[in-house]
Amino acid sequence: MSFDFILGMVLFSYLRKFLRTTGLTSFWDKVLQYGLIISIVLMVINIVQPGGRHVTEWIMHLILVAFIYITLKLPIFKPARSIIYAVLPLVIIAIIEDVLQLLNNNQYDDWLDSAEIFAIVWWAAMWFIINRQKKALEKAQQKAKEKEAEIKITEALKAELEVQVAERTAQLTAQKEELQLAITELKATQAQLIQSEKMASLGELTAGIAHEIQNPLNFVNNFSEVNAELVEEMKTALASGDKEEAIAIANDIAANEQKINHHGKRADAIVKGMLQHSRTSSAIKEPADINALADEYFRLAYHGLRAKDKTFNATLKSNFDDTIGSINIIPQDIGRVVLNLFTNAFYAVTERKKQNIPGYEPTVTLSTKKQGNKVVVMVQDNGNGIPQKVVDKIFQPFFTTKPTGQGTGLGLSLSYDIVKAHNGELKVTTTEGTGTVFIIELPV
Amino acid sequence: MKILVVDDERDMQTLFEQRFRKAIREKEVEFAFAFSGEEALSYLNQHEHEAVLILSDINMPGMSGLELLDHIKHTYLKPPPVVMMITAYGDAENYNIAKQLGADDFLTKPVDFALLKQKLNINS
Structure with missing residues (x-):
């Protein structure tokens, strides 16, 4: 049995698996699948029909050559090219062997055997490297995927945050408006309180004011009445020719008049003060x-x-x-x-x-x-x-x-x-x- | 008749002297003046039983007229003189307290001198 069937089987199944990760059309997927099946069939025939061994091997080799040619030509297989390079020496040696066998030429067998060993070593080494690269690639892809997922999560979070921020902003705006309203109300209340404080102190004053007005009024009323009497007395004195008495009475009248004036002004000042005290308008400074x-x-x-x-x-x-x-x-x-x-x-x-x-x-x-x-x-x-x-x-x-x-x-x-x-x-x-x-x- | 007038308003002296000038001239009445409760008490101390009538303001700084009344009626002189209270507050509370403390009469400011003379039986 030739190693070539296994090579074909491994190549087809591996390529299929490998290329699926880089994007494989269903057509080429099918082709690879058929390639795998054909390789198996050929191997089975090769085992059960030892007589037709060379024929199956040749078919296998031709399939491989054809396939390698296609893979090198089509861009879809570009990511898998390194795999092809790994198996290329093996396939070429197998084809040369086939041709020499057809020609019944055995003089290069030793040379071919060592070439074959070298090709297998080459294949194994390449395989190992490719696998490693593949794993690294997979890792990178995995990482990229994770990153993408992370970005998606971040974006979702961001969107959520934006919604929250909008909600919060709305809340804050509402609060700010409420606070402004409260401030306006407070200012109004403060103005009212200041007014009621004024009124309270005015209340403290009213009794004092009553007392302070009654006292000057007492003098104004009584001194003016006294003066009326004094005027009568002065008239009597003048009629009786008592000039001295008349002058004395006139002096008294003048003194009383001053008192009337003084206490009248006193009452006036008290009332003015009371009015000023309760006034709300902004006043100006005065001496x-x-x-x-x-x-x-x-x-x-x-x-x-x-x-x-x-x-x-x-x-x-x-x-x-x-x-x-x-x-x-x-x-x-x-x-x-x-x-x-x-x-x-x-x-x-x-x-x-x-x-x-x-x-x-x-x-x-x-x-x-x-x-x-x-x-x-x-x-x-x-x-x-x-x-x-x-x-x-x-x-x-x-x-x-x-x-x-x-x-x-x-x-x-x-x-x-x-x-x-x-x-x-x-x-x-x-x-x-x-x-x-x-x-x-x-x-x- | 000797009357002691107690008021922190100093013009009360002039007013009383003028209002009662005839009665004073005819020696019908004699006035003494004090300008605070304390002054009134010291006057009463020095001139015991001289004043038969006291006319007192209620609202004075320091000792009030009501305190003075209380002193005169309860702790001071025996027998106590007649006390008339004069006040600018014509309110019931002052009136009641004054009556309770033994005030004989109650006048409000502005003082009605015709009424006062009538109460004092002075015709001039």
């Missing part, structure tokens, strides 16, 4: 007498509290620097600041008085001073002072130590903003158990 303003609110705050709480009491002390003159401020705003400071001071001394310390006299002191190019207004109380842990927070909005419902927590925060808007400073110094001083510094 104002800080001493008079602070004093007025000092009294208003005191009488306001007195009206609300009958047990409340405090000694008011004031110490004005008369050299200050007028300074440029928004009077109702600074009024609000000092009112707030007075209210707090009165609250502080009231709290301390509740502790029934023997000899304790609740005292609130207002002092003003000109210091270089600034005016300092100090509101001092001898209350319990502010605890150190709280003192940093007192200017924060909504911070209050008063029981719920008694303070908005906006008083000092608003005061701070107002003083800042005047390019001034609002400071506090406090000692626990001794009292607190709030200091307003305003530029002249």
Whole structure:
């Protein structure tokens, strides 16, 4: 039996298997299949019919030559060319053997045998190399496939991520809109709170205002009535020729008239102050007498509290620097600041008085001073002072130590903003158990 | 009749002196003035039983008129003088507290001097 049939079988089946990976048309697949079958058939005939051995071998060799020629010619077999090169020497030697046998020429047999061995070695070596290359190729292909799969997964992930990003963006946009709405609402609420803080402090003032208006009215009404009487008396005196008495009465009338004027203006200032206090429109700075303003609110705050709480009491002390003159401020705003400071001071001394310390006299002191190019207004109380842990927070909005419902927590925060808007400073110094001083510094 | 007027408004002195100028001239009435509760107490200490009538404002810095009233009526003078309260707050609470503490009468600002004279039985 010749080695050639096995070579054919191996070649056809191997090529079929190999080329399938590089793309094989069904036609050539069939051809290779038939090649394999024919090789097997020829081998079987070769074994069972020893007489026709040479014929089958020749047919086999011709098939191989034809096939090798086709594979070398057609581009479809290009990837398998190295396999062909591996078997080529074997086939060529077999053909030469066949031809020599036909010619009954045996003189080259030894040479051919060694050539055949060399061809087999060549084939085996090539086969080994090809196999190795093939495996490497397969590995590379496998890797490429894996990479492709990876890319596909990555792309899928990317698409998924994009969807998520879009969703998230939509969510964030919605959140942003919600937040903006919330901010708008908060701003509106803040404006309302500021207004209600003003109204609350106006409420604190109303009783004080009533008291402060009734007092000047008392003088206006009574002095004017007295003057009416005095005019009558003067007429009587003049009629009786008592010139001296008439002049004395006229002097009294003039003095009373001054008092009427003074108290009338006092009432006027109080009403104006009240109106300014509740006004919401942005005001402009104007020259104002800080001493008079602070004093007025000092009294208003005191009488306001007195009206609300009958047990409340405090000694008011004031110490004005008369050299200050007028300074440029928004009077109702600074009024609000000092009112707030007075209210707090009165609250502080009231709290301390509740502790029934023997000899304790609740005292609130207002002092003003000109210091270089600034005016300092100090509101001092001898209350319990502010605890150190709280003192940093007192200017924060909504911070209050008063029981719920008694303070908005906006008083000092608003005061701070107002003083800042005047390019001034609002400071506090406090000692626990001794009292607190709030200091307003305003530029002249 | 000696009347002590207690009010932190200093013009009250001028007003009373003018309003009662005839009565003062005719020695029908005599006035003393104090401008705080504390001042009123020290006056009463120095001139015991001189003032038969006290007219006091309620709302004053330091000692209030109500505290003064409480002092006079309960811990101070025996027998206590007549005390009339004058206030700018015409509210019921002040009135009730003043009455509880023993105030003999209650007037509101602006003061109606015709009414006051009537209460004091002064005709001029």
